[in-house]
Amino acid sequence: MADEKRGVVAFLTRKHGGRRIDLADVLTYLYLLAGVVVMFGPVVWLVMSSFKAQSNLFDFPPSFLPQKQDTVVMEGYEQPLPLYDITFADGTTRRLAQVRRVGLQVTMVDPAQPEAEPLELNIRELAGRREVKRVFFDLSNYSGGVQSFPFFTYLRNSVVITVVATLVTLLINSMAAYGLSKFHYRGRDTIFLIMISTLMVPISVILIPAFLVITKVGWNNSLWGVIIPGAATPTGVFLLRQYMLTIPDELLESARIDGATEWRIYWQIILPLTSPALAVLTIFSVMWRWNDFLWPLIVLNRSELFTLQVGLNAFQGALNVQWHYILAMTVLTLLPITVVFALLQRYITTGIATTGMK
Amino acid sequence: MRTTRVSKRRGGKRKLVMAWIGRLLLKPFVVLATLADVVLGPLQKLLGMQRMGYFFVLPNLLVFGIFILLPMLLNFYYGFTAGDSILPENRQFVGLANLESLFSCQPTFLDPRSESFMNPSVCQQDRFWRAAGNTLTFVIFQVGVMVLLALVTALALNREVRGRGFFRSIFFYPVLLSPVVVALIWKWILQPEGVFNGILVGMGLERLPFLVEANWARLWVIVVSVWAQMGFHTLILLAGLQSIPHELYEAASMDGAGAWRSFRQITLPLLMPTMVVVLVLSLIRAVQVFDQVFVLTTGGPGTATLYMVQYIFQTAFDRQQFGLAAATSLVLAAVLFVLTLGQLRLGRTSEIA
Structure with missing residues (x-):
């Protein structure tokens, strides 16, 4: 009997490779499970709270599941x-x-x-x-929130900025990367060096003059003012250039012999071959643009141009007590990026791990 | 057998549909690119092949030059001029006056002790020095705690665990959330009637003033930013750990080395280059702490969580003191420059080692 029992335990704790679970494994799982609670718990709490009716939102002590009086x-x-x-x-x-x-x-x-x-x-x-309470998911925070918070206007602005900026970034960065990796002309290395040296210059350091330039161009209170300045990201150029350097020159030579123009080589040979790096840059660009806060906050002053992030901040600052709407709108704001992550998480995590940039 | 064949065929069909949609989405770009060739063919004849490089670099270079390089140079101009106009032509050159008034210790309100600039309690009230001091403490604790936790998490994820992909995604998930969303999530948790106070009261304890009392607010600002950014650094460290060849550990265990010894003599030294990258990246980000804190505490209570970028932002756009704000930017840029240089130096030595 005792023997049998030991056999069962051994079977349950067996790992492939034949090793048994030891103390280190137990600690690892405990740590990781605690991590799940700490990392994901706050988001779950937010989602649960967003379904609580306004009258039950400040019940104290709070309940985990949204409830209302039966x-x-x-x-x-x-x-x-x-x-x-x-x-x-x-x-x-x-x-x-x-x-x-x-x-x-x-x-x-x-x-x-x-x-x-x-x-x-x-x-x-x-x-x-x-x-007497029962579990009840109240949707009125969402329906009411969408009415008092112009969610769809902000969503449209955020989507326009994210999509257009990402397309512009991909286009001009990949062109520059091609120009910097496959041609020989005067000033090439100087251009590359100047770009790389600003790799670590964040927008916060050039806030005032950048705002002046935007004003002079006439782009404050315009979505272009948010889209264009960040499009020439040195990070993207660097990433793509390093990738293009690995494409063999012979490939381009044979295309040239066949009479292809440089532009044709760029979009029919270089771009398809660079697609893994372009995918990584797309992920970065979408993340940057969707979550960007400081720059749109400065450029956009008219509320109908606000992005979701700027709008959400203004909303929580103006209506400090309307937590029931703020919670619901926060959930709606994090939803798109969460869905994208759930679908593409393998590509995103490996993409970031291999390039190590953000 | 039959069912798998059917589902396979269905999967193939779906792939075909996806490819078709992909081609359809790309179609306008293909048309545009073909049209562009009509113009760019003659351009290439004009420039010659090698000099087409200029053409490819040009769009990016223009945007870069106007919106990044030019502001960088203009920043010096602003830093050395004064006036409440943002237009360059209306500003007077004042030399180092901005930097001087930045570094001198001025109280924010009238104070009898303000006569002595040597009095440290006066510097305590100067918003710049307050912001600088706050940023320094933030950087030290945030980077220290975060890199340590990221290392522990990466080591845990590098072990042979079930559901590793799931755990990795969960730890990474907060990185994707915007600073505004992160701040609102935690503001809700930490508010007086929030869940933590609920737990405390449930255990028969007093409520705590999480975002109301200065030191609690400083602590939570650090916790929240570690929560939001740790996953990113964990991923990089995990990639570093996975690039260490497995044979090294096997050889070490054959030689009778225990887990601790192989950690100290194989893992740590070989992980050092990645550690340096993580350390510098997180330092550079920590120095620029802004958006999360701005939404979470707006720098408060008082100036307890006022950091450098918020100081720049408010000096420029709330008080219209552009010269002072630009001078602060120059100081910040100098700090970032030193940190980047440090990375290059450290990166080189760890490559040699």
């Missing part, structure tokens, strides 16, 4: 009646529905005995009076 429909009463667990002074507890309340006086009926006379009770004389 009601019962009774003959002779137009409205559904809220249910309470009433503990009387003698210690007995009954589940009663409240008909009306005037000050400390409540009128209650027993749903189980609809014919009985309503009870007139004084709250102060009761030993306990607790709302």
Whole structure:
């Protein structure tokens, strides 16, 4: 018997390679499971909270699942009646529905005995009076939030900026990378060096003059002012150039002999061969643009041009108490990027791990 | 047998549809590219093949020059001029005055002690020095804690665990969230009626002023930014760990080395180049801390979580003191420059080693 038991344990704890689970494995799993709670818990909490009705949002201590007070429909009463667990002074507890309340006086009926006379009770004389709750996912935060927060306008702006900026970035970065990797002309290395030296210069360092340039070009309060300045990212040029250097020159030579122009070589040979690096840059660009905050905050002052991030910040700053809408809108804002990640997570994680850039 | 064949065929059909959609989406670009060739063919004849390079570099170079390089140079101009106009022609040259007033210790409100510039408590009230001090403490603790946790997580994920892809994705997920979303998630958790206070009260303890009291706010700002960024650095470290050849560990264990010893003598030294990259990347990001904190605490309570970029942002766009803000940018740029140089130096030595 004991032998058999040991066999079962051994079987359950067996790993491939024949090794048994040891203390280090247990600790690893504990750490990783704790990590799941810490990393994902806050998001789950946000989502759960966003489904809580405004009246239950600040219930304290808060419940995990969204709840609302249970009601019962009774003959002779137009409205559904809220249910309470009433503990009387003698210690007995009954589940009663409240008909009306005037000050400390409540009128209650027993749903189980609809014919009985309503009870007139004084709250102060009761030993306990607790709302009966049931799990309820309230969608009104979403429907109401979308009305008081121009979600779809902001969504459109964010989508336009993300898509157009990513396309422009891919085009001009890949062209520059081709020009910097496969041609020999005067000034090439200087251009490359200057670009690379600004790899680590963030927008926060050139905030004021960049804003001036945008103003002079006439692009403040225009989506172009958000799209174009970040499109010439040195990170992208560097990434693509390093990749294009590995494409053999002989390939281009034979195309040239066949009479292909450089432009044709670029979009029919270079671009398809660079697609893995282009995919990584696409992921980065979408992430950067979708989540960008400081630059759109400066360039866009008219609220109909706000991106989701800027709009959400303005919304939470202006309506500090409207948490029920803020929560729902935050969930809607994180939804698109979450869906994209769920679909492409393997490519995203390996792409970032291999290039090590952000 | 039959079912697999059917599903396979269905999968093949789906692939065909996807490819068809892909071609359809690409169609306008293909048309445009073909049309462009009509113009670019003659251009190439004009320039010659090698000099077509200029043409390819030009669009990116223009955008780069106007929106990155020119502002970088202009920043110096702003840093050495004063005036409340953002237009360059309306500003007066003041030399180093901006930097001087930045570095001198001025109290933000009238204070009898302000006569002595040597008095450190006066510097405490100067917004610049406050921001600089806050940023320094933030950088030290945030980078320290984050790199350590990222290393531990990468080591855990590098072990033979079930569902590794799942765990890796979960740890990475917060990286994708925007700073505004991250800040709002945590603002909701940390508010007075939030879940943490709920747990505390449920255990019979007092509520804590998580974002209201200065030191609590500083702590939570660090925790939140570690939460949001750790996954990224974990991924890079994990890639570094996986590039260490397995044979080394096998050889070490044959020689009787224990787990701790092979960690210290194989993993750590071979991971060092990746560690340097992670360390410098996270330092550079930490120095620029802004958006999350701006939404979470707006720099408060008081100036407890006021950091450099927020100082620049507010000095420029709330107070219109562009010269002072540009001078601060120059200081920040110098710090970033030193950090980048440090990376290059460290990167080189660890390559040699």
